[in-house]
Amino acid sequence: MFDRSANDKVAANEDEKALTRLLIAILKKETAEQAIHFSHEAIEMYGGSGYIEDFVLPRLLRDAQVLTVWEGTANILGLEVLRLMKKHRVHELFIKQMKWELTGLPEELRDLSERYWKDWKF
Numbered sequence: 001m002f003d004r005s006a007n008d009k010v011a012a013n014e015d016e017k018a019l020t021r022l023l024i025a026i027l028k029k030e031t032a033e034q035a036i037h038f039s040h041e042a043i044e045m046y047g048g049s050g051y052i053e054d055f056v057l058p059r060l061l062r063d064a065q066v067l068t069v070w071e072g073t074a075n076i077l078g079l080e081v082l083r084l085m086k087k088h089r090v091h092e093l094f095i096k097q098m099k100w101e102l103t104g105l106p107e108e109l110r111d112l113s114e115r116y117w118k119d120w121k122f
């Protein structure tokens with residue numbers, strides 16, 4: 001979907017472009033925060049060796065800190081999500097896409113996903 005949205009020759013439709021923007025905002029926020037969380041966990045896993053500056057992990061944690069700041073903080077990405085919801089009703093596209101993805105689940109998990117989605121009115 002990103003390739004189609006970014007490639008002028010194979011144009012994506014407006015819904016795909018909006019959904020791509022939404023997914024980028026969500027993924028950027030989530031991966032940035034998780035990078036800090038997991039580099040912190042990695043230091044703890046290695047104990048004292050993980051903490052000392054001679055080891056690679058303090059650098060990874062320090063570098064991960066910038067990920068939540070540059071290219072959009074969580075607040076700024078949140079504003080992008082609100083803009084997309086207002087202008088493109090992208091939340092409805094997202095739910096539709098997620099429902100479609102869930103149809104690919106193995107049979108034994110179908111019941112779980114149907115129970116989860118049954119109250120969504122989109």
Ligand SMILES: Cc1cc2nc3c(=O)[nH]c(=O)nc-3n(C[C@H](O)[C@H](O)[C@H](O)COP(=O)(O)OP(=O)(O)OC[C@H]3O[C@@H](n4cnc5c(N)ncnc54)[C@H](O)[C@@H]3O)c2cc1C
Binds near residue numbers: 069075076
């Ligand atoms: C190491 C590094 C390299 C960089 N490289 C580049 C580069 O190559 N090119 C480039 O263009 N920029 C670069 N930047 C800049 C980076 O993109 C900005 O620092 C980032 O966008 C945050 O903007 P700001 O620093 O002005 O913080 P601010 O915008 O002042 O944000 C401070 C806080 O206020 C909040 N905030 C701001 N506006 C709102 C709002 N409207 N509503 C609610 N909350 C809000 C933010 O969420 C944040 O928590 C770099 C930054 C760093 C740290």
